[in-house]
Amino acid sequence: MTPSEYFEIVPRHVDMNIRTELYSVNEFTFAVAVILSAQATDKKVNEVTPELFRVAPTPAAMIKLGEDGLKKYIRVISFFNNKARSIIGLAARLMDEDGATDENYKFPAKYHNRDSLMKLPGIGQKTANVVMNVLWGAPNIGVDTHVFRNAHRYGWVGADANTPEKVEAALLKKIPKKYHGIVNHVMVLHGRYTCRALRPKCAECPVAHICNAPDKTT
Numbered sequence: 001m002t003p004s005e006y007f008e009i010v011p012r013h014v015d016m017n018i019r020t021e022l023y024s025v026n027e028f029t030f031a032v033a034v035i036l037s038a039q040a041t042d043k044k045v046n047e048v049t050p051e052l053f054r055v056a057p058t059p060a061a062m063i064k065l066g067e068d069g070l071k072k073y074i075r076v077i078s079f080f081n082n083k084a085r086s087i088i089g090l091a092a093r094l095m096d097e098d099g100a101t102d103e104n105y106k107f108p109a110k111y112h113n114r115d116s117l118m119k120l121p122g123i124g125q126k127t128a129n130v131v132m133n134v135l136w137g138a139p140n141i142g143v144d145t146h147v148f149r150n151a152h153r154y155g156w157v158g159a160d161a162n163t164p165e166k167v168e169a170a171l172l173k174k175i176p177k178k179y180h181g182i183v184n185h186v187m188v189l190h191g192r193y194t195c196r197a198l199r200p201k202c203a204e205c206p207v208a209h210i211c212n213a214p215d216k217t218t
Contacts, residue, residue, distance in 0.1 A: 001154055001210045003171075007179040007186065013206045014189040016182070020134045021189075022046065027135055028094065028105040029053045032062075032087050034130050035122045040078045048073055059100040062091035086122025093120055112136055126164050130184065139180035143167045146191030147184060153195070153213045 022037060023046045024030035032053075036045045052073040056062040062070065070084045077083065094100055097108050111117050117128040132138035141147070143164035151157045157170040175183060194201045202208045202218040 001207055001212060003156060003175040003179065005210055006154070006207055007175070007182065009206050010190050011182060011186050014186055016185070018189070019185060020130075023049045023053070025053050025057050026103065026105045027107050027131075028059055028062075028091075029057055030135060031090065031107075031123065031127070031131050034127050035086055035090070036074060036077050036083055038079070038083070038127070044077060048076060057103050058105050059091040059094040059097075061101075062087065063095060083122070089121030090123070107135075112138075114138075114140065125168070129168070133181065133184055137181060139177070140184075141168050141171050141175075141180060142184040143171075144184070144188060145197075147171075147187045149197055150187055150191050150195055153215070154211070155213075 020030070021042045022030065022033040024033050029049070033045055033049055036049070052070070055073075056065045056070070067084050067088045070087060071080055074080045074084060094105075094107075099105050099108075107117075111120070112132070114125070114128045114132060117123055117131060118125060123131070126142050126144065129138075129140035130142035130144075133140050133142055143151075148164060148167050151167050151171060152159075152161070156174050157167050161167045161170045171183065172180070191197075194205050200215070200217055202211075202216050205211070208216065208218060
């Protein structure tokens with residue numbers, strides 16, 4: 001199965017109107033949600049963020065809540081101590097920018113590129129890719145667990161692509177550029193609900209007839 005075949009067929013079977021399943025109320029809270037989602041499921045993150053973002057929807061409000069206050073909301077999330085430190089650091093950096101108290105907070109234009117975004121606390125390459133892709137439609141490929149797993153499952157990357165960064169570099173070369181903007185969205189939804197790690201639902205998969213994955217169930 002080639003990437004072109006996959007990205008021509010699968011998008012017809014996922015909801016392309018849903019850019020992300022992470023709950024957020026503005027650009028700042030979306031970045032916070034992505035930070036929280038590292039090594040945690042979107043479902044678990046969405047259990048805590050509605051109440052958190054009701055109290056702290058802006059950088060200024062997050063600083064007021066403080067690191068200890070934030071931990072009370074996110075303690076059920078993996079690595080919550082480190083994530084709380086990163087989120088408060090992010091909020092502190094954004095306090096120096098316009099809009100820190102605006103409940104419709106938007107990142108200043110200077111952060112609309114990956115290098116600048118990655119200079120902010122808590123935002124690594126994967127987080128920056130997801131933020132830019134979802135918020136601004138940038139053709140970046142955020143390699144989460146679903147993208148990482150299925151890129152290998154379909155034989156699009158080799159065994160030497162053993163980090164998210166290496167998988168991203170390989171996919172950028174392998175997948176035609178016109179699909180780059182939808183790669184993360186499509187592979188995440190397809191990987192989460194159909195082409196799952198355990199017991200993939202091959203009988204329901206729209207590309208099962210052309211897929212040569214070694215662990216197909218049909």
